Amino acid sequence: MTLVISYKNIKPADPCKYDGVALGEVMMRLDPFDVPTGRARVMRIFQGGGETNVACGLGYTFGLRVAIVTALVDDDIGKNIRNQLRESNVDTSKIIWFNTKSDGSRFSTDAKGTLMNGLNFTFIGKGVIPSDTLYYRAHTPVRELREGDVDWDALFGKEGVRVFSTGGIYTLISPTSAGLAIEAVQKANAHGTFVAADLNYRSKVEPSKQRAREINQQIAPHLGFLVGNDSDLHDALGYETKVDHDAPYTEWIAAYQETVKKVAADYPNLSLIGTQWRGATNADMVSWGAVLYDATEGKMYSAPLREDIPIADRTGGGDSFASGVLAALLKGKDLATAVQWGAAHGILVQETPGDTTLIEQKIVEAEVKRAASKGGVRATR
Numbered sequence: 001m002t003l004v005i006s007y008k009n010i011k012p013a014d015p016c017k018y019d020g021v022a023l024g025e026v027m028m029r030l031d032p033f034d035v036p037t038g039r040a041r042v043m044r045i046f047q048g049g050g051e052t053n054v055a056c057g058l059g060y061t062f063g064l065r066v067a068i069v070t071a072l073v074d075d076d077i078g079k080n081i082r083n084q085l086r087e088s089n090v091d092t093s094k095i096i097w098f099n100t101k102s103d104g105s106r107f108s109t110d111a112k113g114t115l116m117n118g119l120n121f122t123f124i125g126k127g128v129i130p131s132d133t134l135y136y137r138a139h140t141p142v143r144e145l146r147e148g149d150v151d152w153d154a155l156f157g158k159e160g161v162r163v164f165s166t167g168g169i170y171t172l173i174s175p176t177s178a179g180l181a182i183e184a185v186q187k188a189n190a191h192g193t194f195v196a197a198d199l200n201y202r203s204k205v206e207p208s209k210q211r212a213r214e215i216n217q218q219i220a221p222h223l224g225f226l227v228g229n230d231s232d233l234h235d236a237l238g239y240e241t242k243v244d245h246d247a248p249y250t251e252w253i254a255a256y257q258e259t260v261k262k263v264a265a266d267y268p269n270l271s272l273i274g275t276q277w278r279g280a281t282n283a284d285m286v287s288w289g290a291v292l293y294d295a296t297e298g299k300m301y302s303a304p305l306r307e308d309i310p311i312a313d314r315t316g317g318g319d320s321f322a323s324g325v326l327a328a329l330l331k332g333k334d335l336a337t338a339v340q341w342g343a344a345h346g347i348l349v350q351e352t353p354g355d356t357t358l359i360e361q362k363i364v365e366a367e368v369k370r371a372a373s374k375g376g377v378r379a380t381r
Contacts, residue, residue: 016160024051048355057323125283
């Protein structure tokens with residue numbers, strides 16, 4: 001079996017074209033502002049996807065060299081998504097485009113939407129009304145990708161990639177997506193690339209937890225960094241965390257640590273396991289924490305709990321946590337700093353509309369400092 005790369009052995013930047021590459025689905029997000037989708041007459045347009053959000057955070061906020069591997073239909077919606085990715089400093093040259101000529105080639109469809117770029121309608125919620133997302137992703141081109149469609153040896157070997165990431169949404173999105181993801185993580189390790197994945201279980205993607213566990217149990221042995229909260233670890237891998245749903249942060253940390261110790265024992269390839277913690281007062285206010293477990297040293301790192309923080313949009317918190325942690329590792333920071341960057345980036349995305357923050361690294365660092373000192377927020381004049 002190929003050796004799985006540890007976070008301690010991430011490649012240096014110079015020999016590699018990319019600091020990070022992500023494999024996953026990307027959709028156009030339609031946001032009806034402050035009313036439910038059924039009442040909307042005006043919407044904002046964003047792009048986003050569980051796996052690709054990580055690349056956007058690495059590229060825009062942390063200024064790293066990133067690319068995404070995904071598929072889009074070559075139409076104006078696809079181009080809109082591509083243009084937004086470019087604005088996030090993401091290399092879009094690895095996108096596989098499906099033409100609309102019905103020419104019989106491997107990556108071809110028609111112009112009437114037999115395959116279509118993914119859409120979601122995400123209402124952010126208000127007070128006691130929870131956020132809600134409606135998906136149109138059953139016929140997206142990324143579902144058609146399968147083993148052999150991507151030249152991983154060229155990407156990881158000739159070009160060079162320091163960190164590769166994917167997630168539990170993409171791996172379960174179609175009958176063939178898991179095969180491509182497993183092929184990718186195996187090739188990444190073979191070429192010395194550090195591999196991360198967010199379990200990110202979504203019942204709207206895969207209602208069967210049994211199938212989710214079967215797939216994730218095949219991928220987990222190839223990971224260096226596993227992102228997943230207690231419910232993800234249960235739904236996607238089958239581990240139970242013995243803690244009440246509304247338990248306080250410190251009690252949750254103790255229970256979660258016992259769970260990740262079991263996960264690390266079953267998957268000794270893992271060098272890091274981590275997640276964000278959200279305690280929701282209502283749709284507009286959360287408490288927010290984050291933890292990172294060093295499986296090689298048996299040590300847990302945690303970020304300060306941010307209590308009762310008003311938010312604007314809860315989408316993307318876990319993705320931004322992951323990109324904050326990975327950015328710190330790629331920039332040579334220690335794990336205490338990595339969990340702080342993850343927690344700060346994760347709460348900041350919830351203060352801004354859309355799936356990604358589109359802020360600069362200095363704002364993340366300022367939030368780390370503010371939280372550590374329990375300081376307030378002052379206006380900039």
